[in-house]
Amino acid sequence: QVQLVESGGGLVQAGGSLRLSCAASGRTFSRYAMGWFRQAPGKEREFVAAISWTGGSTNYADAVKGRFTISRDNAKSTVYLQMNTLKPEDTAVYYCAASAFFPTVVAGTALAAWGQGTLVTVSS
Numbered sequence: 001q002v003q004l005v006e007s008g009g010g011l012v013q014a015g016g017s018l019r020l021s022c023a024a025s026g027r028t029f030s031r032y033a034m035g036w037f038r039q040a041p042g043k044e045r046e047f048v049a050a051i052s053w054t055g056g057s058t059n060y061a062d063a064v065k066g067r068f069t070i071s072r073d074n075a076k077s078t079v080y081l082q083m084n085t086l087k088p089e090d091t092a093v094y095y096c097a098a099s100a101f102f103p104t105v106v107a108g109t110a111l112a113a114w115g116q117g118t119l120v121t122v123s124s
Helices: 102-107
Strands: 002-007 010-013 018-026 033-039 046-051 058-060 068-073 078-083 092-099 118-123
Touching (some): 002 092, 033 068, 033 078, 033 102, 046 068, 046 078, 046 102, 058 068, 078 092, 092 102
Parallel strands (some): 010 118
Antiparallel strands (some): 018 078, 033 046, 033 092, 046 058, 068 078, 092 118
């Protein structure tokens, strides 16, 4: 089993940037596809971005394409989410998740682990 811990959330003005990190421990990190999800107040959790085992494939929700970038460093067992040009509607708790397969991360199904979440607040 893999354990995930997110960090890097905070308060930022619209147009600003944040970088989220998700550190993994436990089973071999490089064997997991990784994803980021978010849940805004009063809304369901939604997919944000995903990255394959090697980092060679990525997928983004339409709402964040061109603004967010997912990456990973397998040597550090960490996945990142660089968020630029933030908007108030990006305000949410952001979660990272792990799966054995890239398609299931994108679909948000059969996930092996979730982190506890980190809050991102974007002020207008």
